[in-house]
Amino acid sequence: MKAVLPALARPLLEAKLPSDLDVAWWSSPAEAKAMIGDADIAWVDMQPTKLTEDTLRAAGDGLKWVSTIYAGLDAFPLDVLRARGATLTNGVGINAIAVAEYAVLGVLAGAKRLDEVIRAHDRAEWLRDAPGKIELADTKAIVIGYGAIGKLIGDRLAAFGVEVTGVTRSGSNGTLTPDAWRVCLGDYDWVVLAAPSTSETKAMIGAAELAAMKPGAWLINIARGDMIDDDALLATLNAGTIGGAFLDPTNPEPLPADHPLWKAPNCMITMHLSGRSQTKMFQRAAAMFLRNLEAFRAGRAMENVADLDRGY
């Protein structure tokens, strides 16, 4: 059995891999492309390097399991994997703590207007009054996408006294369904996006949703940039009808230097940094890969198997 694995993960994996596994370590997509043809298993990324669709297309019919550290699968050629009959295991949970903490950072930064304070700091200007005066206690948040990350966001906001409503695809465990949140959007002070980018969620926040938000409410996106209609968001920010937006991912990435969102009023952009956490994240990814390898070889169910049709 042959596995094509990222050289960056070698220090975490090598001593723990079974001796009868034939391993090829790749350092670049080009190297992986040359190695993947007869592989049974491929780990296709270890940030910041990831394999391209082109590399995965070079895989043979023997490819049966693809592992990724990413939670979001929107950039993956799911059709290629489906055609290969391969199982894809994702990184849901690997960096959920780090990402959830960024969402809380967004809520706190919006409440206290940390952006305005830092700008005054950079001007060496002593502000006499707080630019942001919102206390989180007794405010309301809706977290659209209440999975690994969404639940952690909910727990953390609840500790600040925020009343949290979650939205899931199924509406299970007291959450709202995807068709139920729009009608009550105006009830919330914080609208947090933590769902996968799929055909159902792309541009889910457009002009109508932004208009329905409570005046002064903040939009926090730690999911994917394409879930927001940027033209509608720009118009809304320029009109000042919502408090502002805290955007971790954008569309596209990197956001071009001349993109109007950089200069839009009340908008903070954190360059998709939220998931770039400490080495703990890589340790979790390696540990999960090893557990899944054992399960794969024994023909048992693996963890974090993605639904290629659903897209997450």
Ligand SMILES: NC(=O)c1ccc[n+]([C@@H]2O[C@H](COP(=O)([O-])OP(=O)(O)OC[C@H]3O[C@@H](n4cnc5c(N)ncnc54)[C@H](O)[C@@H]3O)[C@@H](O)[C@H]2O)c1
């Ligand atoms: N900014 C980052 O660095 C970063 C890091 C990790 C994940 N992400 C993004 O966050 C997403 C969520 O990650 P996760 O680990 O919590 O995934 P998850 O699979 O654990 O949870 C996804 C949640 O979204 C819900 N959902 C699915 N479709 C929906 C819809 N149409 N409307 C409302 N809710 C819907 C699901 O029911 C589930 O509760 C990922 O798909 C990824 O795109 C971003």
Ligand SMILES: O=C(O)[C@H](O)CO
């Ligand atoms: O999907 C993910 O895991 C993140 O976006 C990576 O930073």
